[in-house]
Structure formats: structure tokens, C-alpha cells
Amino acid sequence: MTKTPVIAVFDVGKTNKKLFLLDEDYNIVYEKSARFIETLDEDGDACENLESLQLSIFDSLHEIYRLNEFEIKAINFSSYGASLVYINEQGQPLAPLYNYLKAYPEEISEQFYQLYGAPDKIAAETASPVLGNLNSGMQLYRIKYQRPELFEQVKYALHLPQYLSSLVSGAAYSDITSIGCHTQLWDFTQQEYHSWVKAEHLRKKLAPIFPSNQALAMIIEGKSCAVGIGLHDSSAALIPYLVSFTEPFVLLSTGTWCISLNPFNDQPLTPQELSQDCLAYLQYQGKPVKASRVFSGNEHEQEVKRIAAWFKQNAVKYRTMPYLPEVIAKLKAEQPQATAVKDGTGLITSGFSKRDLASFATDTEAYHQLMLDLASLQYQSTQLVLDGTSVKDIYVDGGFGKNEIFMNLLADLFPDVKVWAASVAQATAVGTALAIHKSWNNKALPNNLIQLKRYNTASNTVHI
Structure with missing residues (x-):
């Protein structure tokens, strides 16, 4: 055998x-x-x-x-x-x-x-x-x-x-x-x-x-x-994209943290950027990567529990909730905009935790508002690494890339940039393997690592 x-x-x-x-x-x-x-x-x-x-x-x-x-x-x-x-x-x-x-x-x-x-x-x-x-x-x-x-x-x-x-x-x-x-x-x-x-x-x-x-x-x-x-996981998740794309891009790696990584931005960090949790990573070849991050995966997990408990629902249902633009339009008309706040550990959150769940008629409304608040926070965070660069593509990897509500909202917030849900089966693991490719693998680097699904504004999706 x-x-x-x-x-x-x-x-x-x-x-x-x-x-x-x-x-x-x-x-x-x-x-x-x-x-x-x-x-x-x-x-x-x-x-x-x-x-x-x-x-x-x-x-x-x-x-x-x-x-x-x-x-x-x-x-x-x-x-x-x-x-x-x-x-x-x-x-x-x-x-x-x-x-x-x-x-x-x-x-x-x-x-x-x-x-x-x-x-x-x-x-x-x-x-x-x-x-x-x-x-x-x-x-x-x-x-x-x-x-x-x-x-x-x-x-x-x-x-x-x-x-x-x-x-x-x-x-x-x-x-x-x-x-x-x-x-x-x-x-x-x-x-x-x-x-x-x-x-x-x-x-x-x-x-x-x-x-x-x-x-x-x-x-x-x-x-x-x-x-x-070994590698830091966020840096490892970037490697399949560095191998696959040469045009400037931002990778939004989503999980517990949602980290916007721009390997094509070498501008020095300003005091204002640092105050908004903007930072720089070193990628596996030692080059700086300008990054910004928010603790949105953790916030999403906590707030979904609160919504599910209030409306007496199973939290599992929110994993596949469809995007309803009419609900978003209603919320934008009726609900005040969220104000980002710092939590007890000093980390920036969307402000959804301050909302009274009794102000929502249904759990669907409440969950759409949570995603609206998180997408708004994400826009502010990602914009920090986009400014002053020629990036035309944002690749969203990880859990939020599978969230139809989040992805449609993000596409609306970035009308001049192509927003893609990027699917690499376990990007961090693949990147960790790719980092030492020459030490164990005699084959050429693959050119089909990443599957893409584009999200346009007005909720139209293009499959590639």
C-alpha cells in the first residue's frame, strides 16, 4: 500500500x-x-x-x-x-x-x-x-x-x-x-x-x-x-493569500478577533490609529503588515446568547439566518446609530450591548441590528488600513465570511472596493503548512487554494 x-x-x-x-x-x-x-x-x-x-x-x-x-x-x-x-x-x-x-x-x-x-x-x-x-x-x-x-x-x-x-x-x-x-x-x-x-x-x-x-x-x-x-495564527492565515494574489488586497481574517491585514501598506502608524487598536504585524518573511482589529467574534458570541435568551430561541438559528434588506431598511429608519464603546478590558465594541432588546419586535430584527452594528464597527476598523493605498479587493476569511447578513452589509459599506467571501479550507492550517513548503513538498505551489464569492451592493452576489 x-x-x-x-x-x-x-x-x-x-x-x-x-x-x-x-x-x-x-x-x-x-x-x-x-x-x-x-x-x-x-x-x-x-x-x-x-x-x-x-x-x-x-x-x-x-x-x-x-x-x-x-x-x-x-x-x-x-x-x-x-x-x-x-x-x-x-x-x-x-x-x-x-x-x-x-x-x-x-x-x-x-x-x-x-x-x-x-x-x-x-x-x-x-x-x-x-x-x-x-x-x-x-x-x-x-x-x-x-x-x-x-x-x-x-x-x-x-x-x-x-x-x-x-x-x-x-x-x-x-x-x-x-x-x-x-x-x-x-x-x-x-x-x-x-x-x-x-x-x-x-x-x-x-x-x-x-x-x-x-x-x-x-x-x-x-x-x-x-x-x-510555529507561527502566529493571523500571520499564518495571510500566507495562502500572499501566495495566490499579487495585486494589492486587504485580508479580513475573522474569528474571535476580526483582523484587517494590509501587506501593501507600510505607512508609519499614527497616534490616532494606535488609539483605535491599529497595529503592525510581521509576516513570515519578516515584512511589516499594517493591521487593525476588533474583538467582534467574541462580541457576536456574547450578544447572540443575550438575543437567544431574551426571545427564547435556540442560538443555532442565527448561524444561517438569511439577509433581509427590508429589515435593515426598517432598522436604519427607526433605531439610533450605534456608538462604539470600550468594554471593561479597554477593547472597542460596537455598542450593541447598550441596546434594549425590548425595542425590537422580533429576534430577527435584533440579530440584524447586531450585524449592522458589527459591520459598521468593521468598516471603521478596516478603513484604518485602507486609507492611502490602492487596494481594490477585500477578502473576508473565517466565520463572518459565511454570514450572509454581515457580507451584504460590508459590500454596501465599501461600494468602491470588491468584497469577497474567501474560502480556504482552514486558511490558518494551510498557511502554516505553506510556510515550510520547501522543507517537505517537492510539488509546485498550488494555484487553486482560494475559492471566492463576490458580494455587490444592493444584495446582488456574483459567484466565481
């Missing part, structure tokens, strides 16, 4: 932990998914269950190596950013995987900015809005001063994708896509670690940087295997 050569990709999200096997044409030939119950850190705050995650990686590897129909040629990892694992000399975690939404101690923050300059200045230099624990460099700074005994034991602080890779390879490395995702560690004006990192002697706690598009040669289960060092 001829075995199919594949790459195994572990795609670890906040909610779902997935494993995919992709063949040399980047078709998904195997997948499994798991969810873990969160645990608590020493302060009683919810956080990722690192032990369950570690066991799952090993169990899954053991399982796929027992599948007779596949030959594992490579393994790579992607995961969410702003999360550090503190390991000792033996590579074992020393502390919980702290939640990036955990409150940041004010006294530590004040100490930092008194030493190293105004928040606006640091934010501009590091292309990172000031967001406490969402700036993972600030997590390491907190550990140094709040838990010095832990800090002394730390060999390396690894971002989550690189920790997952180290479980398999036994090697600790840093990756530019993780360093470059609003960490406040990287000076985008100098293209190196920021001077504060050096002043605090943190370089020795950060593993050496290894190229994101290369892999380590390993022997696993007695066979050769290329092991990537």
Missing part, C-alpha cells in the same frame, strides 16, 4: 484545538478537534490548561503515526498570540499560561512608562497599542518585578506556537511572526528588539530567532521529519 505524504498541522485556538493532515496539494485528508476545560492561575483567573494541551499534542502524534495510509513528512504549529510559556532548563513550564485578558497591575505599568517613555511613544515605535497583557512583552516585564523568584528560574519565555513546537523538537526558538504581533518587544523603526528589552536584560530570556519559513530536521518514530517552529 502506497502511503500519502502529508504534513501535520496543530492549529491551537482559544476555543478549538485542531489537528490537520494535508497532502502535497494542500487538501485536508484528516482532521480532529478538541476542547479543553480552562483551569485557574494563582490569582483565580481562568487560563489555558497547559497540561491538557501538552498531553493532547503527544496523544495526537502517537495516533497519526499509527495511521497506515499516511507518511508524516513534516509537522508545524500555529496558535494565538500574546501568550507566553515560561520554561526551565529542561523545557518544562514553570507557571500557568496566563490569559491575555487578565488585568495588568497599574503600578507595574506606571513603573515601565516612567522608565522608558510615554505610552504613545512606545506604542508608535513597537507598532503595539498599549493593552497591558495583550502586549506579551509586558507579561515578561511583570514577571520580572512581581514574581522575581519565578523570573530567575526561567530559561526562556516562549510564545505559545514555539512552545508547542519545542514539545516535539526539544529545541527552543523564537519566531518573527509571534514577536511581531503587538508584543511591544520589537522596534519597527529599527527592525530589532526595542531598547527597553536590552535595558532590562531580557534578551537572554528570549530564545534565538529561527526563520519561520524553514524547519528543523528531526527523526520521529524512526523516520525523518521536518518540524517547523
Whole structure:
């Protein structure tokens, strides 16, 4: 029996932990998914269950190596950013995987900015809005001063994708896509670690940087295997588009976060943009990507629960609710426009949470209003990375790309830009595999990775 050569990709999200096997044409030939119950850190705050995650990686590897129909040629990892694992000399975690939404101690923050300059200045230099624990460099700074005994034991602080890779390879490395995702560690004006990192002697706690598009040669289960060092998930999701399109575009990657990524915008971030959660990422080849983001997937999840409970409906129905332009017209005439507000963690939301559900006659109206508010917020966010560029295409990937209401509203808001629902079967996983293509795959890069469906204004759709 001829075995199919594949790459195994572990795609670890906040909610779902997935494993995919992709063949040399980047078709998904195997997948499994798991969810873990969160645990608590020493302060009683919810956080990722690192032990369950570690066991799952090993169990899954053991399982796929027992599948007779596949030959594992490579393994790579992607995961969410702003999360550090503190390991000792033996590579074992020393502390919980702290939640990036955990409150940041004010006294530590004040100490930092008194030493190293105004928040606006640091934010501009590091292309990172000031967001406490969402700036993972600030997590390491907190550990140094709040838990010095832990800090002394730390060999390396690894971002989550690189920790997952180290479980398999036994090697600790840093990756530019993780360093470059609003960490406040990287000076985008100098293209190196920021001077504060050096002043605090943190370089020795950060593993050496290894190229994101290369892999380590390993022997696993007695066979050769290329092991990537992992990528930040948003940067991984961009890779299929960079491979497929040469004309300027914006990718709107939607999930828990809705992130507008413009690889064709290298303009410096302004203070106003930074205040609106605009930032820059580093893509896997090290080039800056101007980005803006809103926490809309999380807001959608919470508000759908509120709508379903109020109207005594099953929340599942909203996954496939059709777009009703007459409902949108009625809401625009009768309901006040939403005003974006900041939630308790300082993140911008659409303002729908402030609406009284009793003002809607039906749950259909309420849900259409939620999508209207989210689309309006998305317009403001995406516009931040569009301004001053020649972009004519917006590709919407992920959950909201499948939402007919959201997509029609977005097309109406961007009449001068082509808005596409872009379907890549698991874009993050495919991008993670593509990053190390040369290390495991002798075939040419495929040219049919992305399926597109265009949305026009006036609710007309064109299928391509």
C-alpha cells in the first residue's frame, strides 16, 4: 500500500484545538478537534490548561503515526498570540499560561512608562497599542518585578506556537511572526528588539530567532521529519493569500478577533490609529503588515446568547439566518446609530450591548441590528488600513465570511472596493503548512487554494 505524504498541522485556538493532515496539494485528508476545560492561575483567573494541551499534542502524534495510509513528512504549529510559556532548563513550564485578558497591575505599568517613555511613544515605535497583557512583552516585564523568584528560574519565555513546537523538537526558538504581533518587544523603526528589552536584560530570556519559513530536521518514530517552529495564527492565515494574489488586497481574517491585514501598506502608524487598536504585524518573511482589529467574534458570541435568551430561541438559528434588506431598511429608519464603546478590558465594541432588546419586535430584527452594528464597527476598523493605498479587493476569511447578513452589509459599506467571501479550507492550517513548503513538498505551489464569492451592493452576489 502506497502511503500519502502529508504534513501535520496543530492549529491551537482559544476555543478549538485542531489537528490537520494535508497532502502535497494542500487538501485536508484528516482532521480532529478538541476542547479543553480552562483551569485557574494563582490569582483565580481562568487560563489555558497547559497540561491538557501538552498531553493532547503527544496523544495526537502517537495516533497519526499509527495511521497506515499516511507518511508524516513534516509537522508545524500555529496558535494565538500574546501568550507566553515560561520554561526551565529542561523545557518544562514553570507557571500557568496566563490569559491575555487578565488585568495588568497599574503600578507595574506606571513603573515601565516612567522608565522608558510615554505610552504613545512606545506604542508608535513597537507598532503595539498599549493593552497591558495583550502586549506579551509586558507579561515578561511583570514577571520580572512581581514574581522575581519565578523570573530567575526561567530559561526562556516562549510564545505559545514555539512552545508547542519545542514539545516535539526539544529545541527552543523564537519566531518573527509571534514577536511581531503587538508584543511591544520589537522596534519597527529599527527592525530589532526595542531598547527597553536590552535595558532590562531580557534578551537572554528570549530564545534565538529561527526563520519561520524553514524547519528543523528531526527523526520521529524512526523516520525523518521536518518540524517547523510555529507561527502566529493571523500571520499564518495571510500566507495562502500572499501566495495566490499579487495585486494589492486587504485580508479580513475573522474569528474571535476580526483582523484587517494590509501587506501593501507600510505607512508609519499614527497616534490616532494606535488609539483605535491599529497595529503592525510581521509576516513570515519578516515584512511589516499594517493591521487593525476588533474583538467582534467574541462580541457576536456574547450578544447572540443575550438575543437567544431574551426571545427564547435556540442560538443555532442565527448561524444561517438569511439577509433581509427590508429589515435593515426598517432598522436604519427607526433605531439610533450605534456608538462604539470600550468594554471593561479597554477593547472597542460596537455598542450593541447598550441596546434594549425590548425595542425590537422580533429576534430577527435584533440579530440584524447586531450585524449592522458589527459591520459598521468593521468598516471603521478596516478603513484604518485602507486609507492611502490602492487596494481594490477585500477578502473576508473565517466565520463572518459565511454570514450572509454581515457580507451584504460590508459590500454596501465599501461600494468602491470588491468584497469577497474567501474560502480556504482552514486558511490558518494551510498557511502554516505553506510556510515550510520547501522543507517537505517537492510539488509546485498550488494555484487553486482560494475559492471566492463576490458580494455587490444592493444584495446582488456574483459567484466565481
